[in-house]
Amino acid sequence: MSKAQATRSDILRRAMELIYKQGFQSTSIDDILATTQVTKGAFYYHFKNKEEMGIALIEEAMHTEIWPDIQNSLSTSPNFRDNIYKMMDKLLFKHPFMTVEHGCPAVNLIQEMAPLNEAFRVALKKSLNKWERAIEAEIMRGQETGQLGLSHDAKQIALHIITLYHGVRNMGKLFGKPYYVSFLREFRQYLDSLN
């Protein structure tokens, strides 16, 4: 990685941390620069403006942070229910920097920015669609191997699972980690109720 690429990556990493904790609009560029070796000139060399940096964040950082957990879970065991459950468990409990307190950066950004900025909405939707298709594929694999009836709509279930993830990430902010635990129980029951 060239020095310039490293600078760009430093900006994005630090921006990710701060935006995750404070929100996009409330994180100033000076905030990001203050805790980095980067100056304002460097920032505006790499990004046209704050918005473009946010979009880059979604497309790059987001992708390298959350996607691995998903791919490490799905299609690993023959039982599709176990895989989806493991995916949820990993996202909620095993991620290196996501906390119950601050939730999930993708969920947060959707909440904050989707209504305000079309470019954000498109980038976030694209990112979520990828996840949805991965879950959908796992469910269809379950159907093909006879673990799940063909009458179920795989896409609808996939979206429902993502909806649950969004919900639990928000509820966790109020009720803390114990709610994650009780949610996972309910989630397991939901998966088993699909027959």
Next chain:
Amino acid sequence: MSKAQATRSDILRRAMELIYKQGFQSTSIDDILATTQVTKGAFYYHFKNKEEMGIALIEEAMHTEIWPDIQNSLSTSPNFRDNIYKMMDKLLFKHPFMTVEHGCPAVNLIQEMAPLNEAFRVALKKSLNKWERAIEAEIMRGQETGQLGLSHDAKQIALHIITLYHGVRNMGKLFGKPYYVSFLREFRQYLDSLN
């Protein structure tokens, strides 16, 4: 209502609108004043600071906006499933100022402010607990009338329903009203799967 109370109420109503659409941190006091007949002196006569106004918003406006929909649905029909379904339907489709685009003000505020401000977290949690208990009571009524097995944990189900509401409000920001429709179908199935 005295003139002073009307002023205070004007501030809160307009603040609600703006905070709902832009978020708490990104709504400035000048924003609120600009579209009201209220001056800064009046604002700071009624509220110590922006934070205190936000707390008042949660406790008052929130309560008069969302609570009626809940009480108008629960305990109206003998079938507890119908009532809970109706509550969800009303909240999602029938509310006078909530839109799919901007979601639910309570959900938004939890997302944004719960990790940043303890007073907000407490006020929001209190507000949500009230809702949770109302749903829980409805479920227990269902158990007492033999519509639902006693082995179910009413509180856990109530929290799960609220989790779903949080999730769908967020997902709606990306996928629009059609997703609400498909979610409601899935929600009906979930309610019926509880036996």
Next chain:
DNA sequence: ACATAAACATACCAATTAGTATGTTGCAAA
């Protein structure tokens, strides 16, 4: 009618904001 406090109105301030203008440095090709 008048005192007194409640309910405002206006002018201001220091800090912060996104963004720009104008530099400088370092390295790679000629």
Next chain:
DNA sequence: TTTGCAACATACTAATTGGTATGTTTATGT
């Protein structure tokens, strides 16, 4: 070695921010 551009660095600006200081008006009890 010099030229040229990529990759920064520094200093600045106009606008916006939450909050305050210091007034004026309005209602209300006596």
